[in-house]
Structure formats: structure tokens, C-alpha cells
Amino acid sequence: MLSRIALRSVLARQSASTALVARTSATDVSGARDEVNFPRPVRGEPGKVRLGFIPEEWFQFFHSKTGVTGPYTFGVGLITYLFSKEIYVMEHEYYTGLSIFLIVYYGTKKMGPQVAAWLDKEVDSVEKSWNEGRLQTVKALEDAIANEKDSQWRAQGQELLIEAKKENVLLQLEAAYRERLMNAYQEVKRRLDYQLEKAALERRISQKNMVDWIVANVTKAITPDQEKQTLDRCIADLGALAARK
Amino acid sequence: MAIGDYPKEYKPAVHGPYDPARFYGKPDTPFGQLKLSEVGSWLARRNKSPAALMGACSRAWWRWQHKYMQPKRVNGAPFFQLLVGSMTFFYVINYGKIKHHRSYKYH
Numbered sequence: 001m002l003s004r005i006a007l008r009s010v011l012a013r014q015s016a017s018t019a020l021v022a023r024t025s026a027t028d029v030s031g032a033r034d035e036v037n038f039p040r041p042v043r044g045e046p047g048k049v050r051l052g053f054i055p056e057e058w059f060q061f062f063h064s065k066t067g068v069t070g071p072y073t074f075g076v077g078l079i080t081y082l083f084s085k086e087i088y089v090m091e092h093e094y095y096t097g098l099s100i101f102l103i104v105y106y107g108t109k110k111m112g113p114q115v116a117a118w119l120d121k122e123v124d125s126v127e128k129s130w131n132e133g134r135l136q137t138v139k140a141l142e143d144a145i146a147n148e149k150d151s152q153w154r155a156q157g158q159e160l161l162i163e164a165k166k167e168n169v170l171l172q173l174e175a176a177y178r179e180r181l182m183n184a185y186q187e188v189k190r191r192l193d194y195q196l197e198k199a200a201l202e203r204r205i206s207q208k209n210m211v212d213w214i215v216a217n218v219t220k221a222i223t224p225d226q227e228k229q230t231l232d233r234c235i236a237d238l239g240a241l242a243a244r245k
Numbered sequence: 246m247a248i249g250d251y252p253k254e255y256k257p258a259v260h261g262p263y264d265p266a267r268f269y270g271k272p273d274t275p276f277g278q279l280k281l282s283e284v285g286s287w288l289a290r291r292n293k294s295p296a297a298l299m300g301a302c303s304r305a306w307w308r309w310q311h312k313y314m315q316p317k318r319v320n321g322a323p324f325f326q327l328l329v330g331s332m333t334f335f336y337v338i339n340y341g342k343i344k345h346h347r348s349y350k351y352h
Contacts, residue, residue: 038260047312053325091346
């Protein structure tokens with residue numbers, strides 16, 4: 001009990017870095033994963049067999065030493081030896097075995113392909129059901145990525161739109177500026193025109209007044225004698241003109 | 246190495262996921278490639294402790310499983326192998342009784 005407490009205190013005092021170093025040096029010398037000599041196991045096809053159950057490799061083992069018929073010769077020879085020496089005894093169970101072999105052989109030949117097809121179908125359906133969730137997740141994620149790309153594309157369109165709107169506002173500002181400029185010009189022109197008109201009118205009125213005044217004064221200044229003299233003079237002129245004709 | 250532990254030679258960092266059909270020690274010449282004269286020394290080099298024997302049986306079992314029973318589309322071979330194997334096994338254990346049914350005295 002006490003020793004355990006002492007060990008615990010030692011472990012607690014040990015710093016994290018030394019613990020890590022100790023662990024890595026303890027597990028492995030080189031430390032790298034050896035993928036060449038120790039690849040990840042893969043699920044292969046079932047091994048090949050001959051005569052229904054004897055591994056193909058056993059025949060291959062014989063081929064280099066005895067040729068292709070060697071393994072069969074060896075098998076037949078071995079069975080003959082076992083029968084001949086009665087190591088394999090042909091008692092009543094032997095004939096039972098023969099009939100069972102016939103039944104199994106017939107059953108395999110007759111129903112094997114159908115059973116195999118049915119089992120393959122079941123295997124496929126089980127594998128499909130196991131894969132379905134994964135494939136659905138992958139598809140959902142791919143859809144999400146496509147949606148995200150689409151919304152990014154839309155956001156770029158929004159930027160274009162904002163750009164166009166800014167340009168539009170600038171155009172409106174320009175139009176307002178020009179309108180005001182035109183307004184100012186017209187106002188100034190109107191005032192100037194007014195001043196011009198006013199000046200012209202004043203001059204005309206003063207001219208008219210002056211003319212009226214002068215005419216009035218002149219008319220006032222004409223005496224009846226002067227009028228008479230002028231009329232006489234006129235008549236004389238008219239007479240002279242008539243005489244010349 | 247207690248019961249249920251991985252073999253001493255198995256290092257997860259180097260070997261990756263554990264394959265129960267695989268021998269992780271130093272490989273010797275395969276039995277099928279031996280010459281007859283080398284069989285004796287080959288057998289002498291084998292580790293014959295009970296743990297090693299059990300390990301060999303376990304590897305053989307898993308190698309058979311991976312090769313015949315565990316593939317995706319299994320054929321009838323492993324079942325016929327089981328049938329033949331059990332017939333042989335029961336013939337051997339019953340041989341003491343069966344040999345009384347011999348028909349011939351001299352062979």
C-alpha cells in the first residue's frame with residue numbers, strides 16, 4: 001500500500017517531457033510504419049480449391065517435383081495403400097459415407113448455383129445497406145459544397161450589383177450637379193435680362209419724358225407771330241413749288 | 246506475455262493494425278521450400294513452448310478463416326473442408342474400435 005503511494009508520487013513528479021521520451025524509446029527502435037513488409041490486410045477473393053476442397057497450393061507444391069498429374073497419382077496411390085493395408089477399413093460406415101457423398105455431390109450440383117446466386121444477392125444487399133448512410137453523408141456534403149459555391153457566385157453577383165448601384169448614384173449626382181449648374185446659369189441670365197430690360201425701359205421712359213418736355217417747352221415757346229410767319233413761309237414755299245411745276 | 250496479450254514482437258507503430266494470421270517474429274525458410282536434409286534442423290529451430298504451439302494453431306486458424314471463410318463471396322470449399330476434416334478426426338479417434346472390422350488377417 002505504502003509502496004504504491006510512493007510510486008504514485010514518483011510518477012507525479014516525473015515531468016511530461018521525460019515521460020514522453022521514455023515511452024517512445026520503449027515502443028520502437030526505428031519508429032517508422034513499415035508499409036512494404038507489413039501492408040494493411042485487404043479482404044481478398046476466396047482461395048482456389050480442386051475437387052471441391054483441396055487447396056490449389058498443394059497441387060502447385062507437387063508440380064515442380066512430379067508434374068501436373070503427380071498430385072493425383074500421389075492421392076490415388078495413398079488411398080490404394082490405405083485400402084490395401086486396411087488402415088482405412090471398409091466397414092459398414094464406409095458405405096454410409098459413400099451414400100452421403102453421393103447425396104452431397106448431387107445436392108451441390110443441383111442446388112449450388114441457385115444458393116450461390118441467392119447468397120450473392122443477400123451479400124450485395126447487406127453491403128449496400130451498410131454503405132448507404134456513408135454514401136448519403138458524402139452526397140449531402142457534396143451538395144452542401146455545391147450550394148456554398150453557388151452562394152459564393154451569388155455574392156460575387158451582389159458585388160457587381162452594388163458596383164452598378166454606386167455608379168448609378170454617381171450618375172444621379174452628376175445629373176443633379178448639372179441641373180443645378182443649368183439652374184444657376186438660367187437664374188443669372190434671367191436677372192441680367194431683367195436688368196437689361198429695366199435699363200432699356202428706363203432709358204426709353206426718360207427719353208420719352210425728355211422728348212415730351214422738350215416738345216411741350218418748344219410748343220409753349222412758339223408765339224402766334226412765329227406761327228403766322230411760319231405759315232406764311234410755308235404757303236410761299238408751296239407757291240414756289242407750284243410755280244416750278 | 247500474459248493470456249490475451251499481443252505477441253512480444255508485434256509493434257503497433259511499425260506493423261500497423263494487428264493481423265492475427267501473421268507471424269511477427271523473424272521469418273525462417275518456409276517448410277515447402279526445404280530440402281529433405283534440412284527438415285531436421287528446421288524442426289530443431291522451432292520454438293516448441295506451449296504458448297508458441299497455441300500461437301501457431303491460432304495463426305493457422307485465422308489464415309484459414311481469412312482465406313476461405315471471411316472473403317465476401319464464399320464458395321462451398323470451407324464447408325467441405327470442415328466435413329472432410331471432421332470425418333478424418335472422428336475416424337482417427339474411433340480407429341481403435343474400427344480396426345476390429347478388418348476383413349483380412351494378412352496384408
